[in-house]
Every structure is written in structure tokens, then in C-alpha cells.
Amino acid sequence: MRNTNTAEAWVKRSLAAVWHPCTQMKQHELFPLVAITHGKGPWLFDANNNAILDAISSWWTNLFGHANVHINQAIHAQLEKIEHVMLAGFTHPPVVELSEKLSALTGGHLGHAFYASDGASAVEIALKMSHHFWRITGQPKKRQFVCLANSYHGETLGALAVTDVAIFRQAYGDLLQTVHTVMSPDLRQALPGETPAELTQRAASDVAQLFAREHANIAAFIIEPLVQCAGQMAMHDATYLQLVRELCDRYSIHLIADEIAVGCGRTGHFFACEQAGIWPDFLTLSKGISGGYLPLSLSLTHEQIYQAFYRDDVRQGFLHSHSYTGNPLACAAALASLEIFSSEQVLEKNIDRALELNRAFAWAKADERIEHFRQQGMILAFDVKNTALHAASLTASFGPQLFQQGLQAGVLVRPIGNTVYVMPPYILSAAETQMMSEKICSAYEKTLDGRKSS
Numbered sequence: 001m002r003n004t005n006t007a008e009a010w011v012k013r014s015l016a017a018v019w020h021p022c023t024q025m026k027q028h029e030l031f032p033l034v035a036i037t038h039g040k041g042p043w044l045f046d047a048n049n050n051a052i053l054d055a056i057s058s059w060w061t062n063l064f065g066h067a068n069v070h071i072n073q074a075i076h077a078q079l080e081k082i083e084h085v086m087l088a089g090f091t092h093p094p095v096v097e098l099s100e101k102l103s104a105l106t107g108g109h110l111g112h113a114f115y116a117s118d119g120a121s122a123v124e125i126a127l128k129m130s131h132h133f134w135r136i137t138g139q140p141k142k143r144q145f146v147c148l149a150n151s152y153h154g155e156t157l158g159a160l161a162v163t164d165v166a167i168f169r170q171a172y173g174d175l176l177q178t179v180h181t182v183m184s185p186d187l188r189q190a191l192p193g194e195t196p197a198e199l200t201q202r203a204a205s206d207v208a209q210l211f212a213r214e215h216a217n218i219a220a221f222i223i224e225p226l227v228q229c230a231g232q233m234a235m236h237d238a239t240y241l242q243l244v245r246e247l248c249d250r251y252s253i254h255l256i257a258d259e260i261a262v263g264c265g266r267t268g269h270f271f272a273c274e275q276a277g278i279w280p281d282f283l284t285l286s287k288g289i290s291g292g293y294l295p296l297s298l299s300l301t302h303e304q305i306y307q308a309f310y311r312d313d314v315r316q317g318f319l320h321s322h323s324y325t326g327n328p329l330a331c332a333a334a335l336a337s338l339e340i341f342s343s344e345q346v347l348e349k350n351i352d353r354a355l356e357l358n359r360a361f362a363w364a365k366a367d368e369r370i371e372h373f374r375q376q377g378m379i380l381a382f383d384v385k386n387t388a389l390h391a392a393s394l395t396a397s398f399g400p401q402l403f404q405q406g407l408q409a410g411v412l413v414r415p416i417g418n419t420v421y422v423m424p425p426y427i428l429s430a431a432e433t434q435m436m437s438e439k440i441c442s443a444y445e446k447t448l449d450g451r452k453s454s
């Protein structure tokens, strides 16, 4: 009884004082907030001690479970030394070691790491550095950016300009710089009879035409390699990245790989670009980089960019900063995560985990109300057909309904439109993967039943 009051009390106080992200607050009149008090492994526990399986890694951040012993210890140990120090004029062991390790993971190709705290800021850094590079190398006209249709790169004004998700952009269009948007290589968009290879070529020729016409004005092309995550987990072929790399080289345009969601092993390799065998000019990381513990982001780049800024003139340096740049606690969490990757052979084991994931969702593959069943490593997604939702105009309500049913079943799943996806931490046993799938299946059936009767 007392516990119930506690949970309700936290929710009430939160609604009064906390303005929650990505939320129309009035909808909480219908959908209650969930007050989480603790977590362990893949499980979140609410204030009434109900367990919820975190199938989406707490917004794609968590890699090795909540309250991971190894990461906890690393943060505790760092806390005893130094919690934070400014990174201008100072350095510290965790940021040095992390930068060296990331450089090594790129085979030395991207050997310079510039830090920030959240993903959108890392994108801003890549955009600003690209523009600034062309300016100080005598090509100031190169200042436009190119993004994919349906892209997502964050919600600060610079990042939002290269984001093509209407719901995030609508209200702010007047504040954003104009960008070029090219066709998405999303494999779901194949025309009747078109093969994946043909669709990939068609998308690349859209880029080729734009570059041929506008290259003198274009600074950079930004892409989420392999999976446009916020864009309904739209997946494309690795060949597209090779084609785009070639075009960028041909026309002297920077390639920015935004690996904030797809990096850190999510698609199979540590970096999604590895699957295409290419390196970008800038690579952004955040979300999983600290294991899902602390805000940390960065933009990696190569020697040529770095050297262009290495001058006597102060104003030609990259004078960008955030107060918590390269925070030692966050870097310690990131180093501990990288240690787990090697000590536990995570990427190797994820090959089997991805297969288990695929097998566990065989029900979705076989369901006629579902289309576009797709997977890229530790991301699995499928779309519920409009006809199964019984009224296309109600598509918007499907996500929140499934989310609610998921909570009842004890699983955190948060569809994007009619796309249901899982993106679990890399620690699930085969039995837990199966349990996750069963909980989602039951929530899905209840959601569709509920819509039929309403």
C-alpha cells in the first residue's frame, strides 16, 4: 500500500516539476509516467518493484546492462581521483587513453578525437569543422550540407537542419539553414521488380547528380551508416556507403558518418562503416560510447583535417567548447565498456545473439499483418501493415498503445510510427531473448485486439 503511494507520489511530483523530453505533456493525462527507482542487467524496476525488460537499451544507450559491476567500479575508482577538470589547457589519463583506443579501433585512420557531451553537439562539431576546414583552405563557398530523406542527426539547430523527420522540424523550419536532401537508400522503397542492388544504384545516382551540379558549394554529406534509426529503422546496403565515399572523393566533399546510434557494435562491427570497408572524414559517437552511463560524445577525424587547423593564427584553430568536454567520469565509463568488448569477446558473441534474436521473432516473420521484417546485427525491426491497424488515421496511436501493453507485459518497447523494433543490450541470454520476444508478441496481439473492438 505504502509502495503504491510512493510510485504515485513520484509521478505526481514529476509531472508538476519536470518537463519531459519528446513528450506532449498533456498526454500524460491518459498515459501514466513510469517512475524507475533501480535497474539490474536488462531489467528496470519501477517504484512498485515491477520488472520491465529494457528491449531498447534505454533509448539505444545501454550496452552491458544497468548497474554493470565492471563499469560501476571504474566510475567509483575515477571518482576517487578527479571528477572533472576543464579540457582546454589541461588533460587527464581517461581522455588520453580513450582517444588512443578509439584511434586504434579505426586502424589509425581517425586519430583525432574532439569531445562534447551529447550526440547533437558531436554532429554540430563535425558540421562546423567541415565548414571551417573549407574556409581556411581557400574554398569558403563550400558551406552547404547534404543529408538523406528521413535522416535524424539530433535536435539542436545545426543538427536539426540536417534532420528530415517532420515531427521534429515542423515548428522550427524558419530557424534552420537550407540543406540538400537526397533520396534515402531505404531498401523498403524498392519499386515493383527493382532489386536491392538497383535501388542502391538509383539512390547513389541521386547523389551523383546533386554533386555534379553543386559540388562547388557543398561542404559535407552526412549519413547514419546502414540504419536510419529514428527514421523507422530504415536499413540500406553497405554498397551505398562505398558509392557515396567514391562520390565524396571525386567532388572533394567531406563524408560525415553519424554513428551515434549504429556505432559501438550495434550493427555487428564496432563501427558500421567497417561493414562497407570505408572510413569517413568525420565519425560521431555518443549513446553507447559510455555504456549508457554518462553523457559523452565525440567527433573523430583524420590527420588532413587536423593539420589544416594547426596554424599560428588563433582564429584558425577550432574554437569550439562545452563545459563538460571529455569529462573524466564519462571517459572512465567508456574505457570500462571498451574493456568489456575485448575481455568478453562481445562482437564475436553478438553474432550468435543476433541469430537468437532472429529466431525468437520468427512469429513476426510469419505474421501476414507484418511486412519488411529486417535486421542488422543487434537491431531487429518490422512494420505493422496499415490494414492491420484497422484505420490508417489511427496509426499515430498504435505506438503509445503498444508501449502501454508492453509495460503491462513487463517489456519496454517504443514503436516509431508503425515500426516495432528491438535494440537490446548485449547481455541477453537465449532464454531472455525468447522472453523478450514473447512479451512483445503478447503486447502486440493485445494491441491489435483492442483496436478491433474500439
Ligand SMILES: *Cc1c(COP(=O)(O)O)cnc(C)c1O
Binding pocket: 118, 119, 120, 121, 123, 152, 153, 154, 155, 224, 229, 230, 258, 259, 260, 261, 262, 286, 287
Ligand atoms: C540520438 C541521435 C543523435 C542525437 O544525440 P543526442 O544525444 O540525443 O543529442 C544524433 N544522431 C543520431 C543518429 C542519433 O540516433
